Amino acid sequence: MSTKIPTTVITGFLGAGKTTLVRHMLSHAKGKRIALIINEFGDIGVDKSILAGCGDETCREEDMIELANGCICCTVADDFIPTMQALLEREDRPDHIVIETSGLALPQPLIRAFNWPQIKAQVTVDGVVTVVDAAALAEGRFASDEAAVDAQRQADDMLDHETPLGELFEDQLVAADLVVLNKTDLVGVEALGQVENRVRAEMRPGTGIVRAANGHVDVAALLGLGVGSEDDLEGRESHHELEHDGEGHEHDDFDSFSLRMPRIAGKDALLKTIEETIRTHDVLRLKGFAAIDGAPARLAIQAVGPRLTAYFDRPWADGETRETALVVIGESPLDRAAITASLERAAIAAAA
Numbered sequence: 519m520s521t522k523i524p525t526t527v528i529t530g531f532l533g534a535g536k537t538t539l540v541r542h543m544l545s546h547a548k549g550k551r552i553a554l555i556i557n558e559f560g561d562i563g564v565d566k567s568i569l570a571g572c573g574d575e576t577c578r579e580e581d582m583i584e585l586a587n588g589c590i591c592c593t594v595a596d597d598f599i600p601t602m603q604a605l606l607e608r609e610d611r612p613d614h615i616v617i618e619t620s621g622l623a624l625p626q627p628l629i630r631a632f633n634w635p636q637i638k639a640q641v642t643v644d645g646v647v648t649v650v651d652a653a654a655l656a657e658g659r660f661a662s663d664e665a666a667v668d669a670q671r672q673a674d675d676m677l678d679h680e681t682p683l684g685e686l687f688e689d690q691l692v693a694a695d696l697v698v699l700n701k702t703d704l705v706g707v708e709a710l711g712q713v714e715n716r717v718r719a720e721m722r723p724g725t726g727i728v729r730a731a732n733g734h735v736d737v738a739a740l741l742g743l744g745v746g747s748e749d750d751l752e753g754r755e756s757h758h759e760l761e762h763d764g765e766g767h768e769h770d771d772f773d774s775f776s777l778r779m780p781r782i783a784g785k786d787a788l789l790k791t792i793e794e795t796i797r798t799h800d801v802l803r804l805k806g807f808a809a810i811d812g813a814p815a816r817l818a819i820q821a822v823g824p825r826l827t828a829y830f831d832r833p834w835a836d837g838e839t840r841e842t843a844l845v846v847i848g849e850s851p852l853d854r855a856a857i858t859a860s861l862e863r864a865a866i867a868a869a870a
């Protein structure tokens with residue numbers, strides 16, 4: 519009987535920096551063979567595409583498995599377990615498995631899945647790493663009006679008055695064996711101290727916390743925690759499990775869709791339109807790639823709330839379809855038609 523393969527679960531809210539952390543980890547893996555399961559939204563495969571473009575020999579495409587169902591926690595039986603089984607049947611088994619959940623996933627159902635007999639004999643959860651966006655927290659993006667939320671809670675005995683963002687944030691934190699307080703480069707020292715205190719208040723006692731910028735955390739601190747989280751579930755329960763006695767949960771609070779557009783003439787016009795669209799429609803996360811007319815490389819686009827960045831990440835390959843493909847995620851209901859029209863209108867205007 520071989521020893522169990524350690525598996526690290528990386529969770530954290532939309533855009534917190536999970537893929538950035540994984541990319542850093544893969545390029546500092548020092549020969550360790552890591553298989554990666556990436557859970558994301560839509561059929562565009564942004565995270566996998568970014569990681570595969572890493573160019574490092576540890577970022578092997580055959581070791582990256584995509585689960586594009588949007589929420590690994592909702593499809594454990596249908597998607598996750600068969601994927602793990604297929605991975606475990608491979609002749610060249612990995613030294614370590616890393617699962618990057620989507621930003622809206624609850625880690626709890628995933629951790630519990632490691633107790634399924636088909637999986638338990640062969641793998642164990644080495645640890646749950648929760649990445650926190652220190653900048654978003656400092657800007658109050660998880661409870662935009664905390665005073666109003668508190669007043670509402672006090673006015674009613676029912677506890678169900680947290681914002682969906684706030685609840686999800688707490689559920690991801692309470693599941694952690696290690697918290698990475700990321701994006702410290704965007705936050706001043708004093709605000710960072712306040713953010714850390716807030717995060718510590720939500721964590722289970724004894725959970726470690728490390729500060730980081732761009733996911734630069736020593737791989738030795740991330741992999742090899744040796745917790746066996748699937749056997750240590752107490753105190754990790756999500757809001758939903760606590761309120762509904764362990765029943766399943768829903769993600770009706772959030773919505774996502776992807777859209778494709780033809781080539782776009784102007785980078786600046788596109789970015790301006792994206793910024794306006796995000797502001798007007800309260801988009802939480804927008805990411806993807808754009809084909810700018812005449813540019814030999816594709817433009818990677820990353821927006822986390824109002825913060826937008828764009829960079830040419832790699833040349834278009836021969837025969838590759840040059841198109842613009844974006845994933846949009848926000849709180850429900852997202853006005854898909856209006857958001858699409860807003861983005862598309864800009865593309866046409868830019869091309870005119």
Ligand SMILES: Nc1nc2c(ncn2[C@@H]2O[C@H](COP(=O)(O)OP(=O)(O)OP(=O)(O)O)[C@@H](O)[C@H]2O)c(=O)[nH]1
Nearest residue numbers: 531532533534535536537538621700701731732820
């Ligand atoms: N300034 C700064 N930007 C960061 C840091 N970490 C990540 N980013 C940027 O934040 C954006 C989102 O990062 P990702 O790593 O894709 O975040 P994610 O958590 O994988 O996102 P989802 O999978 O969509 O939830 C990208 O533009 C990153 O370059 C950081 O420490 N500092």
